[in-house]
Amino acid sequence: DSGVTQTPKHLITATGQRVTLRCSPRSGDLSVYWYQQSLDQGLQFLIQYYNGEERAKGNILERFSAQQFPDLHSELNLSSLELGDSALYFCASSESGLGETQYFGPGTRLLVL
Amino acid sequence: AQKITQTQPGMFVQEKEAVTLDCTYDTSDPSYGLFWYKQPSSGEMIFLIYQGSYDQQNATEGRYSLNFQKARKSANLVISASQLGDSAMYFCAMSQSIDTGRRALTFGSGTRLQVQP
Numbered sequence: 001d002s003g004v005t006q007t008p009k010h011l012i013t014a015t016g017q018r019v020t021l022r023c024s025p026r027s028g029d030l031s032v033y034w035y036q037q038s039l040d041q042g043l044q045f046l047i048q049y050y051n052g053e054e055r056a057k058g059n060i061l062e063r064f065s066a067q068q069f070p071d072l073h074s075e076l077n078l079s080s081l082e083l084g085d086s087a088l089y090f091c092a093s094s095e096s097g098l099g100e101t102q103y104f105g106p107g108t109r110l111l112v113l
Numbered sequence: 114a115q116k117i118t119q120t121q122p123g124m125f126v127q128e129k130e131a132v133t134l135d136c137t138y139d140t141s142d143p144s145y146g147l148f149w150y151k152q153p154s155s156g157e158m159i160f161l162i163y164q165g166s167y168d169q170q171n172a173t174e175g176r177y178s179l180n181f182q183k184a185r186k187s188a189n190l191v192i193s194a195s196q197l198g199d200s201a202m203y204f205c206a207m208s209q210s211i212d213t214g215r216r217a218l219t220f221g222s223g224t225r226l227q228v229q230p
Contacts, residue, residue: 043206045218102218104150107157
């Protein structure tokens with residue numbers, strides 16, 4: 001158990017819908033990352049937050065957004081969902097976000113029908 | 114741009130034998146970190162081992178060791194005494210500098226290891 005929690009574990013929804021994925025980092029970690037794992041794209045970095053502020057952006061679509069709250073939990077919002085958004089979404093956390101080890105949550109498996 | 118290459122899509126190893134999973138990387142960053150993660154069929158990503166670019170010695174964590182050859186830009190994972198529970202997908206990753214002080218992980222495509230009894 002990495003100490004990072006993610007909910008829900010599975011999510012099935014329809015095209016055009018909006019979903020919210022939630023992540024709680026390990027105790028003491030200030031930085032949260034979101035990654036997407038799909039069969040065709042592999043594991044891709046989406047976005048990073050540090051202590052409530054956006055720190056870095058990767059290959060995140062404009063239809064996706066995220067935020068980190070004062071209690072350090074984070075949410076990833078996916079809107080206008082398409083079939084191609086079906087993937088495993090991981091949250092990871094680290095102490096400071098400066099290249100140290102990232103610990104991953106169990107992931108949320110999203111299926112868009 | 115940073116890049117991680119894992120050239121072995123799949124590997125087989127006999128139980129109790131050692132196995133090496135290859136990883137090469139490309140970066141112009143003088144400071145970087147290299148990581149290996151294990152992803153079993155259940156899907157979670159499990160951190161195995163870390164090597165910093167300035168570390169003089171190869172990292173070891175129990176049965177895992179990282180064969181770091183900086184000049185060759187390789188960071189191979191060695192698993193000694195393979196166990197059936199080692200069957201999983203293994204990913205090599207590098208901390209990627211977005212800009213000063215900002216880093217994320219770039220992952221390779223993974224190697225699926227199957228341990229045979």
